[in-house]
Amino acid sequence: MAAHLSSGRVNLTALREAGRRELREFLDKCAGTKAIVWDEYLTGPFGLIAQYSLLKEHEVEKMFTLKPGRLPQADVKNIIFFVRPKLELMDIITDNVLREDRGRSPQRDFHILFVPRRSLLCEQWLKEQGVLGSFIHREQYSLDLIPFDGDLLSMESESAFKECYLESDQTSLYHAAKGLMTLQALYGTIPQIFGKGECARHVANMMIRMKREFPGSQNSIFPVFDTLLLLDRNVDLLTPLATQLTYEGLIDEIYGIQNTYVKLPPEKFAPKKQGEGGKDLPTEPKKLQLNSAEELYAEIRDKNFNAVGSVLSKKAKIISAAFEERHHAKTVGEIKQFVSQLPHMQAARSSLANHTSIAELIKDITTSEDFFDNLTVEQEFMSGIDTDKVNNYIEDCIAQKHPLIKILRLVCLQSVCNSGLKQKVLDYYKREILQTYGYEHILTLNNLEKAGLLKPQTSGRNNYPTIRKTLRLWMDDVNEQNPNDISYVYSGYAPLSVRLAQLLARPGWRSIEEVLKMLPGPHFEERQQLPTGLQKKRQHGENRVTLVFFLGGVTYAEIAALRFLSQMEDGGTEYVIATTKLINGTSWIKSLMEKLEPAPF
């Protein structure tokens, strides 16, 4: 089930195993049969740690979704709530507990498992409602870093960016530091820490402090990671705003990938057999898991979408040829061999079918006029053209009432590429947006301004051109088919964040001091002492392993760019990626928008 986690340079199965162990231990504390009541948000992330079978082995007989009202009748000894520490969820739990029929026998025991952390506030709230005493076990399950793939970890904390940069709430940074401590407990102390940004500085400080306060954490494991690079999302606000152009990036932009799953329109995935068709055309979305366990997906996920078609057709030929072999199989031995390969071939065929369908769906969109126009404007901005005046296309989109998030992405992109907009331009956009989408969005515009995404140009100086040139963020000659630079992931734009990682590995940040100063927040380096026995003697030609932690979110295109660097023949560094949340421009902007429906009270 989790073979793909061990495919990379660092075997992340160990992390998953640790998570499973902790889960089993908690379940065994509540002796007897159990029902779990799930905060629905958690089922996705938990699914990456354990399947139902594991829970079943530990006497979990029923599972429900958390909702107000009476709990379903289930003849179990224990009811366990798996929840995030949120007050509104405590309300629902309270309702559940208060409606429990006291007369029933045998009585059911209640427990709470907070994920990722117990909350004093929540427990206090339960106490106010007079139900805290009903819970026998109140524990926490520190699901900080969840393994998503062989080289990818995420905390899946959707509000991390907003909390850090808008509300100055650093709780998610605390969790990030905790997660890094867990990681070091399993994979050894990371000797070198680099960072850029306020939040990065905080996390490094917390790590150092935690290490000091828990001397027991000094372990004797040979370090797997050579370097940790902590990057604030607000050092690079530009990248997530641009439309990702890798295969996986586009799937996420268009359909949204949640915990490695994507839901797709079912039309292209019609029933497989001709005879069955017609009667019951599927109406429910088709759900697929996307990770490197699937050979074909691992090969194409990080390619520029323009390079995907040729791979698919090549694969089709290979598979067709393989099936043709059956005509040549004459002897019993040959037939036997053919048959033994069938399962693998069938899996490959089904995988090819799925991705051909997905590629078709995406192509319908990427070839549309609007996609093209939108991309043209993005590329103009990123290469520094006409960023200081009102853009016609944006104006047209507002007039045609395109989705507000799309407008905000473009306007923010323009602002970031111009180190802030001229007051006149900013006021014009604001007015147009408020008149067309409603005045209440003034609150959202304010949030974007606070986060630095949309702002007036205050210094009167536009630093972006200098940053662009020094870091070579815009590349004129992109090779999408056989890339030689990370800029292929945005067909011309090289993600700033990944450029920083690349330059750190070679030739080092000293070469770009000037630009680093233009970007927000401090940059720093820390060293963690290793016992002499654990110091690494590098074999000749052995690659270094760097963990890049994006505080505030990372996009699939950035991940693709880092994987590209890992695979470069003379790269010398392999990357593992961690983040607070996998994001794209849309989900990111959405997290910053003011909730406009009336509050639930």
Next chain:
Amino acid sequence: MSRARADEEEYWHSSKFRAFTFDDDDDELSQLKESKRAVNSLRDIVDDDDDDLERVSWSGEPVGSISWSIKETASSSTSSLEGRDSSLQKGSSSYAALPKQVSSYSLSNLFKGRNKLPSFQSLSDAFSDAGVKNYAPELRRPKAEYKDYSSDWSPKDTVRRMQRGKVCSLERFRSLQDKLMLLDEAVAGHDGNVITAVLIFLKRTLRREILFRELEVRQVALCHLIHFLKETGEQKFLLDLLRFLDRTEEVALSQYREHLNIQDVEKRKEFLKGCIGLPFSAEDSSHIQDHYTLLERQIIIEANDRHLETAGQSEIFRKYPRKASILNMPLVTTLFYSCFYHYTEAEGTFSSPTNLKKTFKIPDKQYVLTALAARAKLRAWDDVDALFTTKNWLGYTKKKAPIGFHRVVEILQRNNAPVQVLQEYVRLVEDVETRLNLATKYKCHDVVIETYRDLKDRIQLTAYKCKVERGSADEEKINNILNN
């Protein structure tokens, strides 16, 4: 509006800008088709029964995954419950619906009690606990944790224990100095959970002025408190704090945000009126004023139109019944509405488009776009015509469109305008190439033919002959031109 054509050509060919399309469209498309074909042909050969690596139920969830199992295990038991407890049905399975379900009681209840206290009590309740709910972290220790408890943890130890989720008494920290040390320790730990818990304790045990003064020099703690107050809806306390800090713009915005919680439109309007004087930035302040004025208008228009509609005497409302009320709609939507239902009204009425345009200083472009869309939807082609007709002082008429006629054509086309109407505007598109493109796309043969004639392009004109109907007037026209 658009670059000169030559510029544009150069711009695309200068290789700096890559259009994101498949390099060779046909080739790529055929490649996809090819793999599709291969896949399909293989279907006949392969037995499909167990072709997937993991078993997947029809919804696509892998069998045995957690979310799948919730559905499985829940369905067996909920079915037996149907009808027994209607509240269960109400709580639909979709998580998105949750907030509505908890509307009657919620976290605010916990904190609201305090809000309602008259403000003069706030001083005294800082001193006495009587009658005030207890917000601090658990003070009395449960028996199970008794052995873990000691009364003289230092602030540092206390914070560390709280970080580990242990219960600690904060009541021992009596002096201001102790309390502040505790707060600083919590902030140094970065755990928002603990910081908030300490803040709640301080909020309960310190005088407001003192708390505010100390927080002013502790920005991180301050942010946490503001966040907490927002979350729990302690609006008054929040505003007091922001006022103390002189963060006036934030006070204004925070107060303005409250209007979202007011459902009754009259009350909402009154509330917005009260927001007008708040210290917004100059730019924002005019928007807030507009917001109020707009809602005020909408209330008048809504009352009037609802009456007209129910009376059934107005033709337009009979023919095109309103789909929704205009209340709380954005300005441009309101303008569209008024162009749709009240186009011919005199400027003096609140619902007339010209009045809206004037009141809200709607730019020409925006106005024309909206009016055009509304009139085209009603297929009122004369109104459309009038929209672009200007008379100069000699009485000559001229056609002018602030948005460019290519946009006019697009909008008309989207509203299924007949070719006769469409071609009138296609003809007015200035740029020849755009005009030809639009004319060809929407089959305005006349315009295509005339344009080629003016360009004296025999080859194209001859080629176009196959696009028109054989024996039609268009064909004849082409032949005539070619023969001359």
